[in-house]
Amino acid sequence: MSTIAANLSEIRERINRAALHAGRNPDEITLIGVSKNQPAESIREAWSAGLSHFGENRVQEWEAKRSQLAGVAGRFTIHLIGHLQSNKAARASRAFDSIDSLDDFSLAQKLNRVVADDPTASKLPVLVEVHIGGEESKTGVALEALPQLAERILEFPFLRLQGLMCIPPFAENPEDARSHFAQLRELKEKLEAHLGIPLPRLSMGMSHDFEIAISEGATEIRVGTALFGSRVIP
Numbered sequence: 001m002s003t004i005a006a007n008l009s010e011i012r013e014r015i016n017r018a019a020l021h022a023g024r025n026p027d028e029i030t031l032i033g034v035s036k037n038q039p040a041e042s043i044r045e046a047w048s049a050g051l052s053h054f055g056e057n058r059v060q061e062w063e064a065k066r067s068q069l070a071g072v073a074g075r076f077t078i079h080l081i082g083h084l085q086s087n088k089a090a091r092a093s094r095a096f097d098s099i100d101s102l103d104d105f106s107l108a109q110k111l112n113r114v115v116a117d118d119p120t121a122s123k124l125p126v127l128v129e130v131h132i133g134g135e136e137s138k139t140g141v142a143l144e145a146l147p148q149l150a151e152r153i154l155e156f157p158f159l160r161l162q163g164l165m166c167i168p169p170f171a172e173n174p175e176d177a178r179s180h181f182a183q184l185r186e187l188k189e190k191l192e193a194h195l196g197i198p199l200p201r202l203s204m205g206m207s208h209d210f211e212i213a214i215s216e217g218a219t220e221i222r223v224g225t226a227l228f229g230s231r232v233i234p
């Protein structure tokens, strides 16, 4: 078995254990393999081992890798999980199945417009990235601005708001992230009540803290180094 396949099966076991421990069904949790700074070959390997969701944080990097994945790209779900500049909105909407890092009204407006302009495109799934954990974390919409941004996204006919995402500040002890994960879950529940729609996706937890995120309600976790090893492309 390759290292990636072995890592994948170990991570799946950890997901199962964490879910069962939290009284949850492991099938509710989607594993996203974060392949940023990893070669296309690693994606192929993880896909062959059964992984069906990947995350990249830059449009250009994914476009380059996609061209090396003939026969494989298009057969899994690819998420944009990094900050998106609005001048790349059109390319991102074509290259990704879901934009998981939406944090700004004008970007939402731009994405809606580029999808509207493409007659072959269907509604684009999005998550709003929330700024959780104070000054140390730099991306995401401020807590106070979340309800209004979510309301306005709902008015865009070509975007489908599906949930929330966060990247809490790095903490040596994964337990320190627990309160941030709990906060994102509570925000999601409040927002569902406020908007009157279900928000099925809660994207939180990375290599060193995904078990904590699962115990706080994550429906998808984003795992890079634990699956692929150290990032190799600078």
Ligand SMILES: *Cc1c(COP(=O)(O)O)cnc(C)c1O
Binding pocket: 034, 036, 057, 081, 082, 167, 206, 207, 208, 222, 223, 224, 225, 226
């Ligand atoms: C890099 C990255 C990850 C994965 O981090 P690891 O610690 O390698 O698991 C998850 N989410 C986002 C947004 C990232 O940029």
